[in-house]
Amino acid sequence: MSRVIVRFLSSSSSSSTFPLLSSLVLRSRLQTSTSLVRPLPLRRPYSLFSKFTSRGSKATTAATGNSPSTASLLAGQEHDPSKMSQQKTDQEWRTILSPEQFRVLRQKGTERAGTGEYDKHSAKGVYECAACHTPLYTSSHKFDSGCGWPAFFDAIPGAVGRHADPDGMRIEIVCNACGGHLGHVFKGEGFRHTPADERHCVNSISLKFQPGDGDA
Numbered sequence: 001m002s003r004v005i006v007r008f009l010s011s012s013s014s015s016s017t018f019p020l021l022s023s024l025v026l027r028s029r030l031q032t033s034t035s036l037v038r039p040l041p042l043r044r045p046y047s048l049f050s051k052f053t054s055r056g057s058k059a060t061t062a063a064t065g066n067s068p069s070t071a072s073l074l075a076g077q078e079h080d081p082s083k084m085s086q087q088k089t090d091q092e093w094r095t096i097l098s099p100e101q102f103r104v105l106r107q108k109g110t111e112r113a114g115t116g117e118y119d120k121h122s123a124k125g126v127y128e129c130a131a132c133h134t135p136l137y138t139s140s141h142k143f144d145s146g147c148g149w150p151a152f153f154d155a156i157p158g159a160v161g162r163h164a165d166p167d168g169m170r171i172e173i174v175c176n177a178c179g180g181h182l183g184h185v186f187k188g189e190g191f192r193h194t195p196a197d198e199r200h201c202v203n204s205i206s207l208k209f210q211p212g213d214g215d216a
């Protein structure tokens with residue numbers, strides 16, 4: 001496209017000022033339209049099979065699958081830091097959390113796949129935020145995704161917030177009350193037996209289970 005513009009510019013500049021002006025306008029329009037249609041960063045297709053086979057081996061980071069629509073994952077559920085009810089400094093969090101909890105919850109770390117306390121946990125009750133004890137998920141939201149981390153198809157209304165991960169590819173999920181990092185949420189992976197076909201991929205260490213009847 002740029003070569004076309006250069007040719008157009010060079011052929012028009014020798015005739016009169018008007019074509020030159022037109023070409024500049026055209027160039028401006030082309031640049032604008034080019035930026036509008038610039039492709040999004042390439043995304044690696046999600047593969048359930050590779051996720052299953054990676055369990056317990058090289059899967060040391062959260063699942064890297066990507067949803068078909070990032071916007072639909074964010075719609076109306078974005079985390080608002082100004083509404084957090086539990087705010088502390090890093091120094092205060094360090095006195096409350098273990099070093100590993102601090103690494104995951106406050107520094108957005110990821111526990112190793114298949115090692116979390118709640119990966120295969122199926123008892124009835126409520127999963128609270130390990131940092132501020134706000135109820136986040138119930139056992140009725142939990143399902144076995146086989147990914148190596150606890151998976152939930154939904155959360156207690158208003159408890160979990162979302163925002164675009166700095167990696168530009170995933171949607172991070174956090175506790176809305178304290179901003180603690182939970183993991184990431186994915187959509188459209190083919191979990192058809194769940195109501196929303198969404199998977200909240202959560203670090204066990206970000207959660208604290210409280211046994212009960214499973215209602216928040």
Ligand SMILES: [Zn+2]
Pocket residue numbers: 086129130131132133134175176177178179180
């Ligand atoms: Zn919290």
